[in-house]
Amino acid sequence: MDIGLAQWQFLVALLTGALLLFVIMWIAWHRVAERRETERRIAAARVRSGHIPLEIPTVRGGLSVSGDSPPDTLPEWFIQGKGEHAIVDELPRIHVRYLDPRGQKAECTMQVDHLDVQKRILHGHGELPGDLRRIPLHQITGARIAESGQRFNIDTWVDAVRVARRRRGQL
Template identity: 60%
Template sequence: MGFGLDLFDNAQLRLASGLLLLLALGGWGWRWIATQRSARRRIAAARVRAGHLPNEIPTMRGGLGGTQNGAAPDTLPEWFIQTKGGHAVVDERPRVHLRYRDPQGHKAECTLQIEQVDLRRRFIVGHGDLPGQTRVVPLHAIQSARMAATGQRFNVDFWFDAVKVARRRRGDS
């Protein structure tokens, strides 16, 4: 009779140790995936701060002579120059659809034509579809952003960094 209980206790012990091992491997895998994603995000942010324009940042075509203050345009590397002679330039005034939290903490949603980007205080100012509908949205309150025309998602923080780099290159800081 004692022999049967010993086998039962050993089976429970093996099952518990197997579950513990499985949990430990799952936690290690979860942490590894999180660090990989974080590293990819940091690398992408560093590339944007270095002047690279990924596809999700709204851009417009800019020629070599049509820049402000006669400065060189904020461009991608020379290998990206298109056959039309234009460069991809950060669009500082895109039309976007935002989901954000208003100052009272409620969810809000609007489509804005961005008029001003304040780099120091980290907010955007834009007007909506109705006359006199001006909104000031801090960057930390924005939960998601999409291009109004295409519906393509874009990262507001990357766009903000790209605007900062573009202004620094033009000398507008």
């Protein structure tokens, strides 16, 4: 089987085109990945600076410990409202998907009793009496707000709780 010069040139051109297409796709994929990573880092920095994203559980309440004085970091038009602002809900009722100690997938709806930020463990109780749960945060694969079913990022919520506790002087 003899390959002619025209067939050989066609094969080389085809391989060159495929390689060029691969390089262009690789560059585009890396640019998109860089942009997503940059957006993720900016969002994480905003949370660490005190911004509360819409996708994490919140409650309405005062931001200060005493409840009388509004914080001086908010603009005057915002402070003149009813004195209640959206703050991070540290004890939400959530639906969690996680890996149990045996590595099996499990899920439950639980009321959070305590978030241990240092040990990165979520303490809570389920709907049945005596159903206590201690779930390490690294084993959680997904979380939703139980009432609305809205997804939220557990790591972003933990960072927002850490910032809220730091502002109150509890951390």
